[in-house]
Amino acid sequence: MTLAEYLLSKIKKGIISFVHLVSLANKDYPYFDYKTYADTEEPEMYNVGKDSITGESTQHKLFVSKSTLIIADVDCTIQFNNTNNVVVDIIADILFTFKHNIHAVNVLTIGAGGNIYMYFEGVLPNEARNPE
Numbered sequence: 001m002t003l004a005e006y007l008l009s010k011i012k013k014g015i016i017s018f019v020h021l022v023s024l025a026n027k028d029y030p031y032f033d034y035k036t037y038a039d040t041e042e043p044e045m046y047n048v049g050k051d052s053i054t055g056e057s058t059q060h061k062l063f064v065s066k067s068t069l070i071i072a073d074v075d076c077t078i079q080f081n082n083t084n085n086v087v088v089d090i091i092a093d094i095l096f097t098f099k100h101n102i103h104a105v106n107v108l109t110i111g112a113g114g115n116i117y118m119y120f121e122g123v124l125p126n127e128a129r130n131p132e
Contacts, residue, residue, distance in 0.1 A: 029066055029067060029121040029122050029123060030123065031049065031052075031059055031061065031063040031120075031121070031122050031123060031124070032052075032059075032119075032120065032121055033048055033049050033050075033051060033052050033059075033063075033065075033119075033120040034051070034117075034118070034119050034120070035050075035051060035105075035117075035118045035120075036115055036116065036117050036118070037107050037110060037115065037116050038110070038114070038115050039074070039110040039111065039112055039113060039114050039115075043106070043107035043108065043109075043110065044106075044107075045083070045104050045105070045106045046104060046105050046106075046107070046118075047062050047103065047104050048062065048063055048064065048065045048102060048103055048104065048105070048120045048122065049061055049062040049063045049120070050062065061124065062103070062125075063103075063120075063122045063123060063124055063125065064101050064102065064103050064122045064123060064124070064125050064127075064128040065098075065101070065102040065103070065120035065121060065122040066099065066100075066101065066121060066122045066123060066128070067097065067098075067099055067120075067121045067122070068097065068098040068099075068102050068105075068118065068119065068120050068121075069095060069096070069097050069118070069119040070090055070095075070096045070097075070098070070116065070117070070118050070119075071090075071093070071094070071095050071096070071116075071117050072090045072091075072092055072093075072110070072111075072114060072115065072116040072117065073092055073093060073114050073115055074092050074110065074111030074112070074113065074114025074115075075089065075090065075091055075092050075111050075114075076089075076090040076107065076108075076109060076110050076111065076114070076116045077089055077090070077107075077108040077109045078090060078105055078106060078107050078108060078116075079105070079106040079108065080098070080100075080102050080104070080105060080106075081101075081102060081103055081104050082104075082106075083106055087108065090116065092111070092114070101128050102120070102122075103125070105118060
């Protein structure tokens with residue numbers, strides 16, 4: 001191997017490493033939303049960003065949550081994205097953070113006298129790495 005071939009291979013390897021590093025970098029999540037359910041309400045499939053559209057927010061868009069924080073003051077059960085997905089148990093007074101693409105949350109059960117609080121940060125669906 002000549003010196004030129006050796007240098008070209010190192011440069012190519014460096015460029016590939018740089019592209020991987022940049023594509024996996026932590027990106028800004030410009031869209032925010034918040035939803036609360038109480039046990040007296042009839043839970044429904046909540047599309048992330050729905051309250052921002054109907055409220056006084058400037059966003060007016062549905063989006064994909066890349067970082068979701070959920071806390072409840074009683075035990076609850078939820079599903080992400082589809083009613084056929086796995087049921088997730090939310091234990092009372094513990095913060096749960098989910099770092100995958102979430103475009104909808106189905107709240108199945110809320111314990112008596114309790115509330116569930118959900119905070120969403122994300123991007124537009126076409127900006128999500130694995131849009132559904």
